[in-house]
Amino acid sequence: MSAAAGTATLPPWPRCDRTRAWGALAGHWQAHGRDLDLREAFARDPRRFESLSFAAPEVFADLSKNRIDLAAMRFLLDLARECGLESRRDAMLAGAVANATEGRAVLHTALRAPRGAATPFNAEVHAVLDAMLAFAEQVRERAARSGTGDADSLTDIVHIGIGGSDLGPAMAVRALEAFRHRRLRLHFVSNVDGHDIAPVLAALRPERTLVIVASKTFTTQETMANAAVARRWFVAGAPAGADIANHFVGVTTNLKAAAEFGITRTFGFWDWVGGRYSLWSAIGLPIAIAVGSAGFRELLAGARAMDEHFAGSPLEANLPVLLGLADLWNRNFHGYTSRCVAPYHQGLAHLPAYLQQLEMESNGKGVDLAGEPVPFATSPVVWGEPGTNGQHAFFQMLHQGTDVVPVEFIAVKRPAHEHPDLHAKLLANCLAQGQALMLGKSVDEAAAENVPTAAADLDCAVLARHRRFPGNRPSTTLVLDALTPRSLGALIALYEHRVWTSGALWNINSFDQWGVELGKALANRLLPRLDATVPGAKLGDAAGLDGSTAGLLRRLTST
Numbered sequence: 001m002s003a004a005a006g007t008a009t010l011p012p013w014p015r016c017d018r019t020r021a022w023g024a025l026a027g028h029w030q031a032h033g034r035d036l037d038l039r040e041a042f043a044r045d046p047r048r049f050e051s052l053s054f055a056a057p058e059v060f061a062d063l064s065k066n067r068i069d070l071a072a073m074r075f076l077l078d079l080a081r082e083c084g085l086e087s088r089r090d091a092m093l094a095g096a097v098a099n100a101t102e103g104r105a106v107l108h109t110a111l112r113a114p115r116g117a118a119t120p121f122n123a124e125v126h127a128v129l130d131a132m133l134a135f136a137e138q139v140r141e142r143a144a145r146s147g148t149g150d151a152d153s154l155t156d157i158v159h160i161g162i163g164g165s166d167l168g169p170a171m172a173v174r175a176l177e178a179f180r181h182r183r184l185r186l187h188f189v190s191n192v193d194g195h196d197i198a199p200v201l202a203a204l205r206p207e208r209t210l211v212i213v214a215s216k217t218f219t220t221q222e223t224m225a226n227a228a229v230a231r232r233w234f235v236a237g238a239p240a241g242a243d244i245a246n247h248f249v250g251v252t253t254n255l256k257a258a259a260e261f262g263i264t265r266t267f268g269f270w271d272w273v274g275g276r277y278s279l280w281s282a283i284g285l286p287i288a289i290a291v292g293s294a295g296f297r298e299l300l301a302g303a304r305a306m307d308e309h310f311a312g313s314p315l316e317a318n319l320p321v322l323l324g325l326a327d328l329w330n331r332n333f334h335g336y337t338s339r340c341v342a343p344y345h346q347g348l349a350h351l352p353a354y355l356q357q358l359e360m361e362s363n364g365k366g367v368d369l370a371g372e373p374v375p376f377a378t379s380p381v382v383w384g385e386p387g388t389n390g391q392h393a394f395f396q397m398l399h400q401g402t403d404v405v406p407v408e409f410i411a412v413k414r415p416a417h418e419h420p421d422l423h424a425k426l427l428a429n430c431l432a433q434g435q436a437l438m439l440g441k442s443v444d445e446a447a448a449e450n451v452p453t454a455a456a457d458l459d460c461a462v463l464a465r466h467r468r469f470p471g472n473r474p475s476t477t478l479v480l481d482a483l484t485p486r487s488l489g490a491l492i493a494l495y496e497h498r499v500w501t502s503g504a505l506w507n508i509n510s511f512d513q514w515g516v517e518l519g520k521a522l523a524n525r526l527l528p529r530l531d532a533t534v535p536g537a538k539l540g541d542a543a544g545l546d547g548s549t550a551g552l553l554r555r556l557t558s559t
Helices: 020-033 038-044 070-082 085-094 108-112 122-144 164-175 194-202 221-237 255-261 282-312 319-333 351-363 395-400 420-439 443-447 460-466 485-506 514-530 547-557
Strands: 053-056 059-062 097-099 156-160 185-189 209-214 248-251 338-344 381-383 407-414 475-482
Touching: 020 070, 020 319, 038 420, 053 319, 059 319, 059 485, 070 085, 070 319, 070 485, 085 282, 085 485, 108 122, 108 282, 108 485, 122 282, 156 164, 156 194, 156 221, 156 282, 164 185, 164 209, 164 282, 164 351, 164 485, 185 194, 185 282, 194 221, 209 221, 209 282, 221 248, 221 514, 248 255, 248 282, 282 319, 282 485, 319 485, 338 351, 338 420, 351 381, 351 485, 395 420, 407 420, 420 475, 443 460, 475 485, 514 547
Parallel strands: 156 185, 156 209, 209 248, 338 381, 338 407, 407 475
Antiparallel strands: 053 059, 059 475
């Protein structure tokens, strides 16, 4: 479903390091920012929390434990204005070509616009949305009949995709577990490694399973390989009368390829929907099946509220912009190479993996829009795990390691379970970790403590140095009142616009992903050397390969 959103391109604008504001930021960092101590900053300014906390739809953010001051924020806002951030945002939202290397508009926000809104492709978007949600309700009705003996009932959904076609839906379904249809189990398969799909299918009955194959082109290697396995499993195990057309559905624009596969029911989307921004489209079918059409519309509504905040709020109160500016400050001035995301809610367990793609695939670029190498760092490494699990894994390094890693905590005020004592412990740990990173512990404080577990013959001064926490380590805390479809939609949209902000200031293309192409091409060339069933196969042939790859190939194909 390809359509041109318009021929306008984004207006030219200066790269961040070629502005007057950048020089002012560099001077401020040298004079004040480099040595800013958070403990002293709070002591000097009792209102620091109020000055550096911001509210947006469904999300509250505390930036006060970042190593930034109000003067730096003002210089960063000057930078945004000098770079034309507002006009560039407005042009992108209006449908200008924002993905210059592929000549495409970037309109995932149009997928969240209500019916009748003055946004590009509104009628087409809602036609697909209505059809997709109607089908989702049909699937939920089939699930409601499970256990009744109805031959058309369903118990399981297997979603096959990869990248944005998998990470977004898998993350959202996990996050919205409290709202999920209780008679349906959802399984996500992405890896071409057979160890991913084999145990899933082994536990299911074909006649009670719906398979969703999500691939825009219906040619994605990993997805189509897994889809072929699922089709063979279904044909071999389904009883008479069960057909592929009733148990497979495609999310694709390639209707011909889907029909050749045996899929007759498909839902499409547009070339202006990037993979990592696609959960709002028909790619979100498993989310809609899980939480229902009303829940999916709430997800869209939460994202839409954040879109309106991003589009209409002044920069000084615009949370996605402020977070993007803080990210630039941390990356380009403090030099932090990674950011840890620690959601203190088990439902958000897959959020760090989703954000890895969103940020690192978007902003992991080394040239600007003109193709010139950028002389500054771009995307940080994004990683993390839910609290409190991470506290017993990698928080040791965060507190006492040699690298300073900003941490992003996500707290949810109200749980969806009936164990208030557990939730109080969870929130106490979330607040304590941010406090500990900032305050630290001095050698004198450590020496004054009694430590029963310490070695009896260890010198007290040595032990105190081991137990010192340097502190002054930055963190951000995001707070949701509850994890619901609406708040999740707002949170995801917040991250999308935040990533765009830093990418726009760096003047890079946040919407292409050429970096994934080379590995794919080389894998296709190597496949005939590893799979005897591939046409033109030359099993184990190492001719023309570099020494390492040739040696590994021989090792892997030898009998």
